[in-house]
Amino acid sequence: MGRAQESLPLVLDELTQLVMGDVLVHCGFFLPFWLVWLFLRVVQNTVGKVHSKAYEECKDLATFLESCFDDAAEITVLSDNNSMKLKSNHSPPVQWCKVAAHEDEKAKLVFKRILALFVVGGCFLYILKLHFGPEECDRTKMPYVDLDRRAQQFARATLQEPCRPSYAKREMEKLFAEKYSTDISPFVRKNINEDEALFKYEPPFGFHKFFDKLKDLLELLPEHDLPEDLKSKDCKRCVVVGSGGILHGSELGHLLNQFDIVIRLNDAPVQGYMDHVGNKTTIRMTYPEGAPLSEHEYPPASLFVAVLFKRVDFNWLQAMVKNETLPLWVRLFFWKEVAEKIPFTSKQFRILNPVIIKETALDILQFPEPRSKFWGWDKNVPTIGVTAVVLATHLCDEVSLAGFGYHLDQPSTPLHYYNNLCMAAMKEQTMHNVTSETKFLQKLIKEKVVKDLTGGIHCEFCSKDS
Numbered sequence: 001m002g003r004a005q006e007s008l009p010l011v012l013d014e015l016t017q018l019v020m021g022d023v024l025v026h027c028g029f030f031l032p033f034w035l036v037w038l039f040l041r042v043v044q045n046t047v048g049k050v051h052s053k054a055y056e057e058c059k060d061l062a063t064f065l066e067s068c069f070d071d072a073a074e075i076t077v078l079s080d081n082n083s084m085k086l087k088s089n090h091s092p093p094v095q096w097c098k099v100a101a102h103e104d105e106k107a108k109l110v111f112k113r114i115l116a117l118f119v120v121g122g123c124f125l126y127i128l129k130l131h132f133g134p135e136e137c138d139r140t141k142m143p144y145v146d147l148d149r150r151a152q153q154f155a156r157a158t159l160q161e162p163c164r165p166s167y168a169k170r171e172m173e174k175l176f177a178e179k180y181s182t183d184i185s186p187f188v189r190k191n192i193n194e195d196e197a198l199f200k201y202e203p204p205f206g207f208h209k210f211f212d213k214l215k216d217l218l219e220l221l222p223e224h225d226l227p228e229d230l231k232s233k234d235c236k237r238c239v240v241v242g243s244g245g246i247l248h249g250s251e252l253g254h255l256l257n258q259f260d261i262v263i264r265l266n267d268a269p270v271q272g273y274m275d276h277v278g279n280k281t282t283i284r285m286t287y288p289e290g291a292p293l294s295e296h297e298y299p300p301a302s303l304f305v306a307v308l309f310k311r312v313d314f315n316w317l318q319a320m321v322k323n324e325t326l327p328l329w330v331r332l333f334f335w336k337e338v339a340e341k342i343p344f345t346s347k348q349f350r351i352l353n354p355v356i357i358k359e360t361a362l363d364i365l366q367f368p369e370p371r372s373k374f375w376g377w378d379k380n381v382p383t384i385g386v387t388a389v390v391l392a393t394h395l396c397d398e399v400s401l402a403g404f405g406y407h408l409d410q411p412s413t414p415l416h417y418y419n420n421l422c423m424a425a426m427k428e429q430t431m432h433n434v435t436s437e438t439k440f441l442q443k444l445i446k447e448k449v450v451k452d453l454t455g456g457i458h459c460e461f462c463s464k465d466s
Contacts, residue, residue, distance in 0.1 A: 154461040155255040155453045158400060163235035168393040171449040179363040186394045187305070187350040188214070189224045197355055204309045204381060205358040205370055213314045214351075220321045223347050226261075226395065227303075230282070236260040238396035239453070240388045241277055242403035243268035245414035246456040252402060253278035256453075261396055265384050266290035268403075269297060269418050276417060277403070285352065285388050288316040291339040298343050305350045305391075307357075307384065321346050352391065357382060360390045365436055386437045389450065399449070404441060405456025406434045 172180045192198060192214065202208045218224075225231060239259040241247075243266065256262060256278035264270070266286045270279050271294070284291075284298065285305040292298070306317050312333045319326040320342045331338065360382045361367045367380035385404060392399045403417065415421045438457065444450045445458040455462055 149251070150461045151250055151252060151454055152255060154451075155252055155400075155402075158451055158453070159237070159255065159258050163237055163398055165235045165397050167397050168399045168449060169397075171447065172393050175443070175447055175449060176364055179359070181359065184355055184359065184394055185224070185353055186356065186391055187224050188218065188353050190218045190221075192218070197358075198353070201354070201358060201370055203313070204307060204354055205361065206354050207308075210311070210314065213311075217314060217318055217321070217351065220318065220346055221349055221351070224350065227301075230261065233260060235398070236396045237398045237400070238263060238392040239400045239402060240385070240392050240404075241265070241268070242385050242401065242405075242456075243416045243418065244403040244405050244454070244456050245417050246405055246454045247273075247276050247403040247417040248414065250276050250402075250454060252276060252453065256280065256402060259400070261392075263388050263392060265388055267292040267297070268416070269294075271296050273418060285384060285391070287384070288313050288338045289334050289336045290384065291342065293337065293339050295341065295343045300343075302344075303348050303350055304342055304344055305352050307352045307387070308354070317349070317351070320344075321349050352387075356391055356394065357387055360387050364390070365433075365440055367433065367436070381432060383432045383434070383437060386440065389441065389444070393449075400451040400453050401441075401457070402453040403456070404452065404454070406438060 169182050173182055188198070192211075198206055199208050199211060200206050203210065207214050230236065237259045238261040239256055240263045241256060253273075253275045257280040259280075261282040262278065262280045263283045263285055264281050267290055268277070269292065270277060270281065279299075281297075281299050281302045283303045283305050285307065286292075287307045287309055291304075298304070304320075306313070308314060308317065310333075312330050315330050316326055316334075316338060318324075319330075320339070323341065326338070326340065361380055362369060365382065365386075367382075370380060389399065389401060406415075413422070441450075441452075441457045445452045445460070452458055452460065
């Protein structure tokens with residue numbers, strides 16, 4: 001037993017260093033293998049301790065029995081009409097202990113092989129994932145819609161028109177009737193009630209089973225609305241800035257900065273792209289894995305709107321609000337690296353009302369109701385972009401969007417304005433139904449509920465007559 005028992009901890013320590021390294025922190029793909037490894041190690045430690053203890057106790061018992069019985073004795077012990085014969089001339093206690101020790105070594109060898117199999121398999125799949133990663137595209141080959149700066153003219157004309165109070169809400173209500181509610185609070189407020197629609201579904205459609213966690217979080221957040229200077233404006237214009245590659249080269253930045261509220265999504269950067277996307281940020285709307293890692297992407301006067309999808313998202317947001325370090329064990333449950341700090345005070349954090357996600361997905365887009373699944377989604381979770389557009393109709397009087405449009409029939413088109421990821425990458429994701437979302441946005445634009453400043457969804461300024 002000795003050699004196997006001594007070598008196993010060394011192997012496990014090496015596996016610990018491998019699995020707990022940057023591969024795990026930066027790649028959630030490896031997390032299932034780490035969880036299996038963790039489970040096996042706990043079982044191995046438990047079984048190992050039990051076997052070792054049993055073996056030592058067995059040896060003590062054998063020594064005691066052999067001291068009591070001479071080699072030729074045969075003793076019969078009777079108990080409840082059952083008999084057990086111990087023949088010391090064959091030293092059965094010692095033999096049994098040797099068998100136990102042998103079984104102990106075999107069990108540990110099996111654990112060792114299973115661990116090795118999972119880790120080697122995990123590494124192999126991870127290497128395959130890296131090797132066959134998303135194809136990169138050349139942004140210099142971007143098919144521009146706006147060859148003669150008509151997008152700039154269109155955006156400028158939009159800003160020069162008189163602002164129409166309550167226009168977006170009114171038009172949404174006309175278009176979707178009872179599917180769209182005009183009195184939804186954009187952000188979660190403190191006066192929550194466990195019986196409200198807020199708790200009908202689990203995240204991201206609601207906070208079912210998370211009442212206490214939500215209540216604790218809300219105690220840390222003193223504000224639940226727009227800042228007073230924006231709230232008091234008679235008519236507010238919003239622009240939701242997506243991360244589409246169509247923004248690259250648009251030079252719309254100075255015009256986007258003129259909107260009252262600029263909503264930016266996930267980790268789409270401003271630094272280095274100000275000419276095209278502007279540098280004004282009123283709201284940064286994202287979930288933990290999507291939050292920018294650089295503190296430079298958080299202007300001092302902006303708001304952080306958190307979209308919560310899972311249990312550890314609550315832990316992360318609480319750590320950000322309290323300016324605390326997130327424990328390593330919590331970090332392991334995110335599928336990619338998350339921000340360690342957001343340079344805001346508690347007054348600048350908001351929690352997106354999940355009823356808006358529910359309204360967007362289940363009511364307006366008519367996606368299937370959420371159901372329990374062991375793995376994955378039913379493609380019923382709306383993208384942050386579409387959710388932000390619906391949020392904007394609740395926050396603002398007029399809504400425009402820029403940098404939107406998934407052209408899945410153009411797989412070699414750059415997906416984002418800030419990297420070389422191709423449009424083909426969207427076909428690999430299994431969470432969002434981008435085809436249905438595109439039809440929804442096209443409907444909003446054609447019905448003149450919102451305006452598309454870059455023309456990626458439906459271009460109102462592309463024809464020569466426009």
